[in-house]
Amino acid sequence: MAKADLSEYARKYEIFRHHAWAGTAFLSILLALRYFITEIPRYIFIPLGTLLIVYILIAVLYTYRYRAGLSKKGVSDRPSQPTDKPGVQTAAPESLKIEKKRAKSEAKARKKEQKSLAKSP
Numbered sequence: 001m002a003k004a005d006l007s008e009y010a011r012k013y014e015i016f017r018h019h020a021w022a023g024t025a026f027l028s029i030l031l032a033l034r035y036f037i038t039e040i041p042r043y044i045f046i047p048l049g050t051l052l053i054v055y056i057l058i059a060v061l062y063t064y065r066y067r068a069g070l071s072k073k074g075v076s077d078r079p080s081q082p083t084d085k086p087g088v089q090t091a092a093p094e095s096l097k098i099e100k101k102r103a104k105s106e107a108k109a110r111k112k113e114q115k116s117l118a119k120s121p
Contacts, residue, residue: 009069016066020059027052 030048034040 006069006071009066011069013063013066013069016059016062020056020063023052023056023059027056 027049030045030052034045
C-alpha cells in the first residue's frame with residue numbers, strides 16, 4: 001500500500017472512530033432521557049434508537065475497513081512525549097529503578113555515618 005493511501009486511511013479511520021464514539025454518546029443520552037422522562041412516546045424513541053444503532057454500526061464497520069491506516073508511522077493514540085524527539089535517548093525503566101535504589105541506600109549510609117559521628121565525641 002502506498003504511503004499516501006496509508007495517510008488517507010489514517011485520516012478516514014480517525015473520522016469514523018470519532019463518529020462511532022459520538023453515536024455512542026448520543027445513544028446513551030437518548031437512553032438517559034428515556035429513563036428520566038418516561039413520557040417519551042415509543043413512536044419517537046424506537047426509530048431514534050434504531051437510527052443511532054445503525055449509525056454506530058456503520059461507523060464501526062468503516063473503522064474496521066480503514067484500520068490499515070493505524071500502521072502508518074506517526075499515527076498514535078497517545079500524544080508525543082518530549083523524549084520522543086530524534087536523538088534523545090531514554091533510560092530503561094529498570095535502570096532508573098536501580099539508580100533510584102542505589103541513591104536511596106547511599107543516602108541512608110550517609111545519614112547513619114552522620115549519626116555515629118554526632119554520638120562519638
